[in-house]
Amino acid sequence: MIHTGPGNRPLFIMASHYIGRFAPSPTGPLHFGSIITAVASYADARAHHGEWLLRIEDVDEPRTVPGSADDILRTLEALGFEWSGEVMYQTRRKEAYAAALQQLEKNHLTYRCTCTRSELQALSDNSIYPGLCAHKHRPKNGDHAVRLRVADKPVSLVDAVMGPYQRHLKNEVGDFVIRRRDGLFAYQLAVVVDDAYQGITHIVRGADLLDSTPRQIYLQQCLNYTTPDYLHLPLAINSEGEKLSKQTCAPHIKTESTVLFDALNFLGQQAPAELEHESCEIIWQWAITNWQHTAIPKNNQLPPSGYIV
C-alpha cells in the first residue's frame, strides 16, 4: 500500500526522528545494484521506525529513459516496499533549485564559467577545476555554467559503514558546477535541495556516491541546511570489478522474493536459508526485526549468480 498525501509536501514532515529515502535515476529498470540500495535504505528506516520516501532523480533529463520511472515503481511495489507520501520527481522541482541557486549567488558563492569541455580536458589534471573563470566576469547570456566557490579547508564526515572520510574540496575537486551550461541544474545541487525539503535525516546509498558527499555537505553548509547521517553501501560489481549498471549488462531483476533474500545476504544480514522462498512480507518482517547495519561489509562484491549476463 502506498500512503499518498495531498499537495506536493509529505504529511509527516517533522513527525519522525528518522526520514530515509531511495532516489533512483530513471535510466533503465532496477538491477541488483540498485535493489541493494533500496533494501538497505528501507530496512534501516523501518528498523528505526522511520519514514521512507521515494524520489525519482530525473534532473539529468537527457539520460532519462521513457517508462523507466514507472517500471521502477512497479518493481518496488512487487517487492513489497511501502513508501510514504507522493513520489517526488526532480523535473518538477526546478523553481526550488533556482531559488537555492539565487541564494548562493546573493552570498557571492557562485560565478559564471564559460570553459568548454575540450578546454578543461586539455588541462594537466582535468579532475580538479583550477578556477579559470573565478575572477572573470562572464556575461550572463545563458551560455555558461555556474560554479560554486569551495572553501580552502577539508570537509569530513563519519560514514556509518565506511568510517571517517574527508575531501579537501579546493585541492581535490575545485569549484564545482551547480548549474550546467545546457541550463539544467547539476545533480549535486538538486539532491541537496531535495534532501533538505523532504526533511531527510538518514541517507543510505551506494559507495560510488561517497566521493560526492563532501561536496553535498559543503552545499548544505552554504545553504544553512542540516547535514543528515550517511551510510554508504558496498557496490555489486562484475568480475572485472566494475559497478553493475545498465552498461555492464546487469539484467532486469525479477520481482521475486528471492531477490530480497539475495540482497539481504549481500548486505551481510545472514538471512536463514528457509526464508529464501517465503513471501516478500515474511522476508521483510525478518529483515526489519533483525537488521544490523554493523554487519554490512565495506568491500565491493560480486552478486550471487544470475544477476550478471
Ligand SMILES: [Zn+2]
Ligand atoms: Zn570557466
